[in-house]
Amino acid sequence: MTTKQKIKTWLPLCLCLVLLAAAVWFLGRLTQPKYMSGVLEGAMTAEYYEEKTPHDVIFIGDCEVYENFSPVTMWREAGITSYIRGTAQQLIWQSYYLLEDAFRYESPKIVVYNVQAMKYSEPQSEAYNRMALDGMRLSVSKLGAVRASMTEDEDAISYLIPLLRYHSRWQELTQEDWTYLFRRDKVTVAGYLMRADVKPMKRLPSVPILKDPDIGEACWEYLGKIQALCEKHGARLILIKSSSIWPHWYDEWEEQISAYAAEHGLDYINFLPLQDEIGIDFTTDTYDAGLHLNLYGAEKASAYFARLLADAYGLEDHRGDSAIAADWEEKCAQYDALLDAQLRELEEYGYLKSWTLGNDRP
Amino acid sequence: MKKILALVTVFALLTLCFCAAAAFAADDAAAAEDEEEAPVYGPLGFVYNEVSFGILDEAEPVMEAIGEADDLFVSASCAYQGDDYIYYYDGLELTVNEIDGVSYVTGITLVDDMIETPQGVAIGMDIEEALALMAEIEDEALTMEENRGVYSFQYGPALLMIQANEDGEITAIQYTAVTEED
Numbered sequence: 001m002t003t004k005q006k007i008k009t010w011l012p013l014c015l016c017l018v019l020l021a022a023a024v025w026f027l028g029r030l031t032q033p034k035y036m037s038g039v040l041e042g043a044m045t046a047e048y049y050e051e052k053t054p055h056d057v058i059f060i061g062d063c064e065v066y067e068n069f070s071p072v073t074m075w076r077e078a079g080i081t082s083y084i085r086g087t088a089q090q091l092i093w094q095s096y097y098l099l100e101d102a103f104r105y106e107s108p109k110i111v112v113y114n115v116q117a118m119k120y121s122e123p124q125s126e127a128y129n130r131m132a133l134d135g136m137r138l139s140v141s142k143l144g145a146v147r148a149s150m151t152e153d154e155d156a157i158s159y160l161i162p163l164l165r166y167h168s169r170w171q172e173l174t175q176e177d178w179t180y181l182f183r184r185d186k187v188t189v190a191g192y193l194m195r196a197d198v199k200p201m202k203r204l205p206s207v208p209i210l211k212d213p214d215i216g217e218a219c220w221e222y223l224g225k226i227q228a229l230c231e232k233h234g235a236r237l238i239l240i241k242s243s244s245i246w247p248h249w250y251d252e253w254e255e256q257i258s259a260y261a262a263e264h265g266l267d268y269i270n271f272l273p274l275q276d277e278i279g280i281d282f283t284t285d286t287y288d289a290g291l292h293l294n295l296y297g298a299e300k301a302s303a304y305f306a307r308l309l310a311d312a313y314g315l316e317d318h319r320g321d322s323a324i325a326a327d328w329e330e331k332c333a334q335y336d337a338l339l340d341a342q343l344r345e346l347e348e349y350g351y352l353k354s355w356t357l358g359n360d361r362p
Numbered sequence: 363m364k365k366i367l368a369l370v371t372v373f374a375l376l377t378l379c380f381c382a383a384a385a386f387a388a389d390d391a392a393a394a395e396d397e398e399e400a401p402v403y404g405p406l407g408f409v410y411n412e413v414s415f416g417i418l419d420e421a422e423p424v425m426e427a428i429g430e431a432d433d434l435f436v437s438a439s440c441a442y443q444g445d446d447y448i449y450y451y452d453g454l455e456l457t458v459n460e461i462d463g464v465s466y467v468t469g470i471t472l473v474d475d476m477i478e479t480p481q482g483v484a485i486g487m488d489i490e491e492a493l494a495l496m497a498e499i500e501d502e503a504l505t506m507e508e509n510r511g512v513y514s515f516q517y518g519p520a521l522l523m524i525q526a527n528e529d530g531e532i533t534a535i536q537y538t539a540v541t542e543e544d
Contacts, residue, residue, distance in 0.1 A: 089438075204435070205437075212509060288436070289436075
């Protein structure tokens, strides 16, 4: 077979394969959930890659970080640059791989891990896995995260070829799927998902009986890996238990985390006994009756934590650095605009409707 | 060349057919599950306001029968998709979760000593007395295990947990649905 014949034979085949791959990619993008309304949490992971300047502090963990801390407040309070790589029900192995992923892009001085998710030592839910991992860029870290996170019914390949998972959504496609086919609006400011509404805590349910109070082996293993990862990259790991008062944080868990931190030379800060010192009032500072802080509570917790990080850990005030300050001024403007918009919605409707930081904001 | 193109086309079509078949198979499986009978909780049923019900009963008829709740607490669910709906009643908390579009009772919590289980177990009682009452249940399918003061009785999908303090006094009683975590 001559070269010409070979080209004649293989070129159309290659073109077909490229077209097939393009079709699979396009349909995958189309059918993949966009998370631009309703459940916004699924859009958070990908936003990290749009950051323009590095951060001294990276938070990892579940909703107790991305709802309870505001990086903008930490900037305004002490010039601390921070980002929250949080996702809904982020399990500890996901925290590990998201942190590993973050270290590919920057070298934070402090890593803050919220220990609430250590109650889970096994994969829990595909929906939350998808929200945490679909937005990760393709990397060894993503593959590791997928492998560690999958529930029994999941296939790793569908995280790489979304069409395999979402093809059945073709019947449910909405205008949102077309509008956000190739772009997304931001849903957070530096990883903080703002909620300016208020739903006071009135009465918490009875504390569920803990059948097995021991924190699982897998959690300890990954906590060790997070610590080792931080040490490898010269970052200091701080463990926290954020201010949320529900789900209940058990004394048994507190004892185990405290003992681990002491044994491994880690700082552990439990914000629950500090509520009065911070000034958190669960009649005004929560939007869902005690599960998460609203903007007002998050700002109080963040101001407190920023002062602590500046004083006890010597984090630098970057407000004098023009390049960094310019980036954060932009974030502050987005934050203020978002707050204004939320307040307008609350005034108009009495509740928050689903919307993002994009141009479609009301 | 045409053979190769035909092969690629067939492969693409087969892929799409496979995707469609998988979707239909998932739908069929869901439909089959819907047709299954409600789980049986056997002796781990509960009675409140003279209404008998139990774990994984449909919530709507239960709540209609036992009366209006005093209040409601909603939180993101740890064990199910969506939210936990916890309804407060006098002496009782009822947890409800939506599973495949239907609301089910997934938790019953006794909150004071005014309410007792059908076997007569109540908060404040001595655990030995409670265990003697539970031992009267004659059903081989009922299993019991103890872990650091928590006595777990399981029957099918229903789990009754009784917690006692170091003095042997019962401090909490809860019925829940067995989840993968359990």
